Amino acid sequence: xxxxxxxxxxxxxxxxxxxxxxxxxxxxxxxxxxxxxxxxxxxxxxxxxxxxxxxxxxxxxxxxxxxxxxxxxxxxxxxxxxxxxxxxxxxxxxxxxxxxxxxxxxxxxxxxxxxxxxxxxxxxxxxxxxxxxxxxxxxxxxxxxxxxxxxxxxxxxxxxxxxxx
Amino acid sequence: xxxxxxxxxxxxxxxxxxxxxxxxxxxxxxxxxxxxxxxxxxxxxxxxxxxxxxxxxxxxxxxxxxxxxxxxxxxxxxxxxxxxxxxxxxxxxxxxxxxxxxxxxxxxxxxxxxxxxxxxxxxxxxxxxxxxxxxxxxxxxxxxxxxxxxxxxxxxxxxxxxxxxxxxxxxxxxxxxxxxxxxxxxxxxxxxxxxxxxxxxxxxxxxxxxxxxxxxxxxxxxxxxxxxxxxxxxxxxxxxxxxxxxxxxxxxxxxxxxxxxxxxxxxxxxxxxxxxxxxxxxxxxxxxxxxxxxxxxxxxxxxxxxxxxxxxxxxxxxxxxxxxxxxxxxxxxxxxxxxxxxxx
Numbered sequence: 001x002x003x004x005x006x007x008x009x010x011x012x013x014x015x016x017x018x019x020x021x022x023x024x025x026x027x028x029x030x031x032x033x034x035x036x037x038x039x040x041x042x043x044x045x046x047x048x049x050x051x052x053x054x055x056x057x058x059x060x061x062x063x064x065x066x067x068x069x070x071x072x073x074x075x076x077x078x079x080x081x082x083x084x085x086x087x088x089x090x091x092x093x094x095x096x097x098x099x100x101x102x103x104x105x106x107x108x109x110x111x112x113x114x115x116x117x118x119x120x121x122x123x124x125x126x127x128x129x130x131x132x133x134x135x136x137x138x139x140x141x142x143x144x145x146x147x148x149x150x151x152x153x154x155x156x157x158x159x160x161x162x163x164x165x
Numbered sequence: 166x167x168x169x170x171x172x173x174x175x176x177x178x179x180x181x182x183x184x185x186x187x188x189x190x191x192x193x194x195x196x197x198x199x200x201x202x203x204x205x206x207x208x209x210x211x212x213x214x215x216x217x218x219x220x221x222x223x224x225x226x227x228x229x230x231x232x233x234x235x236x237x238x239x240x241x242x243x244x245x246x247x248x249x250x251x252x253x254x255x256x257x258x259x260x261x262x263x264x265x266x267x268x269x270x271x272x273x274x275x276x277x278x279x280x281x282x283x284x285x286x287x288x289x290x291x292x293x294x295x296x297x298x299x300x301x302x303x304x305x306x307x308x309x310x311x312x313x314x315x316x317x318x319x320x321x322x323x324x325x326x327x328x329x330x331x332x333x334x335x336x337x338x339x340x341x342x343x344x345x346x347x348x349x350x351x352x353x354x355x356x357x358x359x360x361x362x363x364x365x366x367x368x369x370x371x372x373x374x375x376x377x378x379x380x381x382x383x384x385x386x387x388x389x390x391x392x393x394x395x396x397x398x399x400x401x402x403x404x405x406x407x408x409x410x411x412x413x414x415x416x417x418x419x420x421x422x423x424x425x426x427x428x429x430x431x432x433x434x435x436x437x438x439x440x441x442x443x444x445x446x447x448x449x450x451x452x453x454x455x456x457x458x459x460x461x462x463x464x465x466x467x468x469x470x471x472x473x474x475x476x477x478x479x480x481x482x483x484x485x486x487x488x489x490x491x492x493x494x495x496x497x498x499x500x501x502x503x504x505x506x507x508x509x
Contacts, residue, residue: 051457054499071470078470085464088475093460093486098504139505142317149239149302149315150246156312157220 008062008128010037012121013048017075018110019067025114033118034125037065044068045106046079050090053104058136063103063128067117070108080108102127103134172228172351174203175219177248178210179234179241180268180320181261186210186233188259188337192344202351203228207248216244219251227251229350231258231333235265235496236321239302240314249327254350256379260336262323264447264455265496267336269320272495272502273487276318318505322497332378334428336445336493342430346379378428382450385424385442389433391415397468401482404441415441416466419482421489426458444493454499456490 014020020041026033042048045068053064066087074080087106095101105124109117178186186208190196199205206227207214230252236242249255260266271279280299284290304311323329333346386393393414402419409415415422415436423444424436435442448455469475483489491498 049457050460051454051499054454054457058499058501081470082465084470084472085467085475086461088472088479089460089464089483089486090457092479092483093456093490096485096487096503097500098506099500136500136504139500139502140319142315142319145315146239146242146317150243152303152312153239153243153314157217160217 003129003132006129006133008036008125008133009060010063010065010121010125010128011056011061012037012039012065012067013042013045013052014039014065015045015047015068015075015080016041016043018069018073019045019107019117021111022067022109022113022117025111026118027114029114031114031118033121036125037121044074044076044079045083046074046076046081048083048086050086050093053090057099057103057134060134060136062131062134063105063124065121065124066104066106067109067120068106070110073110099134100131102131172203173206173226174199175207175227175230175248175252176205176210176258177207177230177232177234177244179232179244179262179323180237181234181259181266182268183210184337185259185261188335188340189231189343191337191340192347193340195344199347202347216247219247222251224250225253227253229254229256231256232323233258233262233337234323235261235268236317236323236326237268237271238314238316242321242326245323245326254330255323255327256331256333256346257323257329258333259338260334260445260447260493262329263332263334263497264494265320265322266445266493269322269494269496270488270492272319274503275505276316279316319502320496325496330377332380332447334378334380334430334445334447339431342380349379378450380446381429383429384449385427385429385431385433385436385446388429388431389414389424389436389442391436393417396466398463398466398478399468400478401463403482409439411439415439421459421463421483423455423459423490423492425462426452426455447493447497455494456487456498459490460486 014023023039045066048066056064066083068080068083069075071080084106091101091104094104107120176186176189205212207219230248232245232248232255236245257263261268284294284299285297300313300316302313302315333342335342391414392412394417396417398419400419401421404420409418409420420441422436422441424442426448427442427444428446428449430446444455452458467475467478469478487495
């Protein structure tokens with residue numbers, strides 16, 4: 001597939017207090033950002049469990065963006081620091097699993113930073129487009145060998161000689 | 166349990182080490198009670214029996230099948246499908262069948278890489294295999310075609326292959342839990358097990374949310390007698406780097422103890438001998454991805470707010486994240502395996 005025509009699916013987990021409002025601001029200020037990102041509002045970036053990111057990738061997302069308040073400005077005092085540590089831990093593991101770390105990104109965007117958020121989305125989409133599709137479930141295929149192998153066993157058992165008791 | 170008609174029991178062994186079959190015998194003399202209550206119709210490890218005999222049985226004629234091992238080859242998949250058809254109740258017995266376990270860690274490689282290691286680089290096989298012969302699924306001989314099972318790229322768990330009724334966690338399951346499961350299956354009737362799981366010290370009685378896992382719904386931490394305080398970690402240690410204090414929580418001391426995400430049932434055997442939990446009882450209820458839960462919990466206790474320092478603590482302390490977080494559950498995790506390189 002040519003990467004130019006590839007429309008990446010990006011899942012975004014945006015915090016309610018800063019980044020989701022930044023996306024709103026981008027909308028009302030008519031700042032354009034790519035339509036590739038599907039935004040899910042969470043109460044805090046600290047709410048984003050690594051499970052969410054893994055599930056998004058396993059279910060077909062090509063990239064994930066986690067966005068929250070700037071360090072020191074968390075609505076819940078310091079939970080965005082937790083998000084930062086989880087993000088580093090997750091990236092370490094994803095790299096070991098063969099996923100390009102550029103596909104998962106943590107960005108800080110305050111409620112006033114609609115433009116910065118739009119730019120960050122733009123950057124992620126173009127980076128993921130360059131990397132190409134992830135197609136994670138295809139990793140589980142056995143290149144069509146499975147069904148044939150099973151049919152062969154059934155056939156072989158049917159043909160096998162009956163051994164007299 | 167003597168006045169009931171005898172039930173029919175089957176045991177099977179797929180991609181696993183064989184420890185689960187031995188664990189069945191660890192219930193000691195109670196195995197005689199099992200033989201009293203059940204006719205063992207198929208158990209290749211311990212009794213003579215042919216696949217052909219199983220094929221001839223009526224569908225659903227086996228009452229309970231305890232299936233251990235993951236699904237790595239076409240033959241194992243065939244047997245899983247066959248035993249599913251013939252059994253009323255299929256139990257994923259032990260960690261391999263439930264979540265892939267150690268054989269599932271080979272999902273960090275492809276079939277080619279596994280074969281390269283065994284047939285090309287392995288010190289035992291290489292001197293005898295100068296022509297680099299590989300297993301062939303079909304070999305033509307004058308008498309006909311000979312088949313070997315096809316070795317898959319990815320090990321699957323039993324429930325990724327066929328429908329599973331119950332899970333018995335553990336690598337291997339503790340004898341006590343096996344016995345509880347067998348008596349529960351026999352005494353109460355398997356269909357009632359969902360609400361009548363073996364009792365534990367603190368299992369929450371929530372039948373609606375109780376999973377089909379025959380076991381406790383709490384974590385190893387609950388069974389661990391160590392003192393727990395607030396956790397703040399500046400450095401992770403590997404087990405050989407320190408001799409941990411015997412009273413304090415191992416995680417607090419910087420060891421990667423998996424007790425926080427792991428289902429209870431073993432009695433916290435490893436922490437009791439000063440060794441961190443490695444997670445062999447699998448994910449507790451509500452944990453969708455064992456490794457993700459570990460990552461989430463460990464990241465929260467790192468005592469730093471500086472990205473560079475956090476990165477250093479993680480990279481130096483956890484050189485093998487997949488082996489540490491997914492030792493038993495890689496095949497059952499969200500991603501299931503490492504990315505294969507040949508696909509776009």
